[in-house]
Amino acid sequence: MKNTTSSTGIPRGLPKAAHCLHCGEEVDLSNVVFSNGNYFCCTGCSSVFELLNTLGLGNFYKIKEEQNIEKTGRPIDPEEAEEYGYLDQDNFINQYTSSEYPLKMDFYIEGIHCGACLWLIEKIPDYAPHIESVSLNMSSNVATVNFKDEKKFSSFPEIVKRFGYKAHPIKIDEEAQELKRKENRKSLIRLSIAAVCAGNIMLLSAAIYSGAEGIFAKHFGLLNLLLSLPVVAYCAVPFYKSVISSLRSRRVTVDIPIVFVIVVGFFLSTYNYLNGNDQVYFDSVTTFIFLLLASRYFLKSIQERITRKEPASRLLFSQNRILIWDNQNKQFFLEPIEDLRAGQKVKLKKGERIPLDGKLLSPDAELNLSVLTGENIPQTVLKHDVIYAGSILESEQAIIEVTKTGDSTRIGKLLDEVEKNYRSKISSSTYSDKFAAIFTLLVGVIAIISFVTISTIISPATALSRVMAFVLIACPCAFVFALPLSLGFSLNSAVEKGILIKSTQIFEKLPHVTNIFFDKTGTLTKGVYKILKWNTEKLSEYDQAAIVAIEKESSHPIARAIVSHLGDKDVKLPGVTNFKHIYTKGIEARVGNHIYEFMSDKDIKSSNDINEIITTKIVINKDGETLSELYLGDSLKEDAKFVVNLLRNKGYKLHILSGDNENNVKQTALKLGIAEEDIYWEQTPEEKALIVKGLKHSMMIGDGLNDTSAFSSADVGVSVQGSVEESLKVSDAYILNNNLINIADLLEHGNITKKSIKRNTLFSVAYNITAGTLALLGYINPLAAAVLMPLSSLLLIGSSLYGQNNLNQKRQGAIL
Amino acid sequence: MNIIFLTLGVSIAIALLFLGAFIWATKKGQYDDLTTPSQRMLLDDYEITETKKDEKEEQVK
Numbered sequence: 064m065k066n067t068t069s070s071t072g073i074p075r076g077l078p079k080a081a082h083c084l085h086c087g088e089e090v091d092l093s094n095v096v097f098s099n100g101n102y103f104c105c106t107g108c109s110s111v112f113e114l115l116n117t118l119g120l121g122n123f124y125k126i127k128e129e130q131n132i133e134k135t136g137r138p139i140d141p142e143e144a145e146e147y148g149y150l151d152q153d154n155f156i157n158q159y160t161s162s163e164y165p166l167k168m169d170f171y172i173e174g175i176h177c178g179a180c181l182w183l184i185e186k187i188p189d190y191a192p193h194i195e196s197v198s199l200n201m202s203s204n205v206a207t208v209n210f211k212d213e214k215k216f217s218s219f220p221e222i223v224k225r226f227g228y229k230a231h232p233i234k235i236d237e238e239a240q241e242l243k244r245k246e247n248r249k250s251l252i253r254l255s256i257a258a259v260c261a262g263n264i265m266l267l268s269a270a271i272y273s274g275a276e277g278i279f280a281k282h283f284g285l286l287n288l289l290l291s292l293p294v295v296a297y298c299a300v301p302f303y304k305s306v307i308s309s310l311r312s313r314r315v316t317v318d319i320p321i322v323f324v325i326v327v328g329f330f331l332s333t334y335n336y337l338n339g340n341d342q343v344y345f346d347s348v349t350t351f352i353f354l355l356l357a358s359r360y361f362l363k364s365i366q367e368r369i370t371r372k373e374p375a376s377r378l379l380f381s382q383n384r385i386l387i388w389d390n391q392n393k394q395f396f397l398e399p400i401e402d403l404r405a406g407q408k409v410k411l412k413k414g415e416r417i418p419l420d421g422k423l424l425s426p427d428a429e430l431n432l433s434v435l436t437g438e439n440i441p442q443t444v445l446k447h448d449v450i451y452a453g454s455i456l457e458s459e460q461a462i463i464e465v466t467k468t469g470d471s472t473r474i475g476k477l478l479d480e481v482e483k484n485y486r487s488k489i490s491s492s493t494y495s496d497k498f499a500a501i502f503t504l505l506v507g508v509i510a511i512i513s514f515v516t517i518s519t520i521i522s523p524a525t526a527l528s529r530v531m532a533f534v535l536i537a538c539p540c541a542f543v544f545a546l547p548l549s550l551g552f553s554l555n556s557a558v559e560k561g562i563l564i565k566s567t568q569i570f571e572k573l574p575h576v577t578n579i580f581f582d583k584t585g586t587l588t589k590g591v592y593k594i595l596k597w598n599t600e601k602l603s604e605y606d607q608a609a610i611v612a613i614e615k616e617s618s619h620p621i622a623r624a625i626v627s628h629l630g631d632k633d634v635k636l637p638g639v640t641n642f643k644h645i646y647t648k649g650i651e652a653r654v655g656n657h658i659y660e661f662m663s664d665k666d667i668k669s670s671n672d673i674n675e676i677i678t679t680k681i682v683i684n685k686d687g688e689t690l691s692e693l694y695l696g697d698s699l700k701e702d703a704k705f706v707v708n709l710l711r712n713k714g715y716k717l718h719i720l721s722g723d724n725e726n727n728v729k730q731t732a733l734k735l736g737i738a739e740e741d742i743y744w745e746q747t748p749e750e751k752a753l754i755v756k757g758l759k760h761s762m763m764i765g766d767g768l769n770d771t772s773a774f775s776s777a778d779v780g781v782s783v784q785g786s787v788e789e790s791l792k793v794s795d796a797y798i799l800n801n802n803l804i805n806i807a808d809l810l811e812h813g814n815i816t817k818k819s820i821k822r823n824t825l826f827s828v829a830y831n832i833t834a835g836t837l838a839l840l841g842y843i844n845p846l847a848a849a850v851l852m853p854l855s856s857l858l859l860i861g862s863s864l865y866g867q868n869n870l871n872q873k874r875q876g877a878i879l
Numbered sequence: 880m881n882i883i884f885l886t887l888g889v890s891i892a893i894a895l896l897f898l899g900a901f902i903w904a905t906k907k908g909q910y911d912d913l914t915t916p917s918q919r920m921l922l923d924d925y926e927i928t929e930t931k932k933d934e935k936e937e938q939v940k
Contacts, residue, residue, distance in 0.1 A: 125925065200914075201915040
């Protein structure tokens, strides 16, 4: 932040900080868009602002102000979004609508943040002629749109595109959706029935415990039996199902002791009630089921808020059609991407993501290979070079011969591998399953020994009732309530901080992490390519205008950086002739009578500034003589150094794993103080995964698809940038606001969750020993069980909450 | 004391009534999305401000 004024030449009169009126991002004053007295961060924001005002949608900003929404994120460039005309063609309409509702289409909308967005989207039918109604679900970001005319499906995505959102039509799988919805509703109904029955049973049991006798006791008992029937027979069904499937696969899960308690408790109580005995546990059993269902519903609903259903590859290749060469008609036709076959010729346009592996047929093309390397600077490929799916075309157009499509492309295989790795990660047994195995075994053994002992000492009848009481009261509470709750609370507070977590298993792995791998570009650095050092004062006005005019001809990031650095001065730009690329070296062009050359120079010295990483040196020649030199590069994120030091002091071993070249990675490592033997450069995604696999207890932090296979090979994969939906498909956690300090927070979360689990386990062991002994000695009657069981659950819930408060306080302490 | 059985019956009947109402609401999908409706109701008062109609249509087009 320091030297900006001198090097970029901002007028001194401007305020030091400003926020973009549309998206709320802080505006870099060297690159501000000033329109009608308002600041914007980019022309995208200012044009959305103007559009909204012309349409009479200015209330968008009023809502934002009244709801205290500061940031809404940058609008997506309408140029980047696809054209949607294909949606109006018959073969696509059939794919995206159902026969039952031919005018309804669902869209997944990227860029939804707040109530103001909701208002904007749902107001569309008020003025759009073809749209009947729009209903947006903010928890899944899916908008259901009803259209008036049959062939105007493109009108909706076209409108939201101009507001800065990106809409992806979703293929409607009504059946799967309906099934999921029904499942959700069913579990809520189960929970409500359990609540009503358990509540009423508790009331009636309270009467029995406080001394109801004779006819009252008898009828109350009967009512209890009747009320517990639906709970045991209907509400607890998910537990039975899970036990059956775990027995089939010969795994012990935590549900086995649960079902054991339910079955023993219910049949013992029914038997005792029918025989006029007062050992009746209906209240304990039903409350147990209710609490279980509640804690699981809670955890599930938090998890569902985070994970999305869209498959990663579909979001990656958001376009749905492609220009395919038709041999008979000698022409390119727009066809569905699914129809693509090897050997076909396709034509791609600038900005499109290439959905296939192939060979280039055009003479040359510029490609952004960030999907494989993580670097955004385009590379030139020549005729017959291999092109991989996922690259983005940066030159005007390219003709490619298809060699592989879909899942058999390199990136398709990579994603496939990632998915497989995740499946095996998830199926590995969890902490609670291991505990359940030990617990079930232990309870079983003790029960048998006690039964034999007590029946020889006293009588088989007494032995049976005591052992039953023991089994009932020996509750795996720590794992059936406290664990989901601890995890749920941790998840929730992580979300509030901007850390989205896919699987709660991450909390079991975090405390073991010792090796941390960072990707470089976009993770440790900002990933923004800009001019770091350039003395423009010596340049004459004419030269400056000539440079801008030449660089405007090119879309290369270096050219864009130069243009935005010199700014859009109100000078008339001179005409440019003879513009040409010199392969791998630079560009050359003529302005007036002068020839200008822009050449890259390999002789790079590292910058003295603590955050800057120089990656490119450009020499500008005018008529063969050096006119000026400029240095471009990336800079470290503001908190990178702080976080790296913090983690190192905590004893973690840090590594850098990058697809970038040796010089850039070494410069970064030097500035962060990471030893040379711990850094790796020019790594392909496949190599990254191997390195991560080679070290135990590893955590990978990265930002792109080129890191995905490393994510899945690491114990914990954390992604810090990109779209949430894409990233969460392939990593365990996603950090929303791009702050590296959240990595330290995430690790801390793991430690605290582990502590809280440990405390709960200890408590549960103590409780089980005490209560179990009492039960075997014959001191546990239904009243004691009714008090002890919920009490222990409540204590565990309290303990989980306490752990959470502790975490929040610690956080505040850290911020202060 | 037989009145107890009457009140008990009434209380359970009321409980079942509310349970029924809850199940009905769940099946109707009222609990499917808990985020959006809470936002939507805050936005009822905001209307589109009037602008020239032809200009608007031109923009939409």
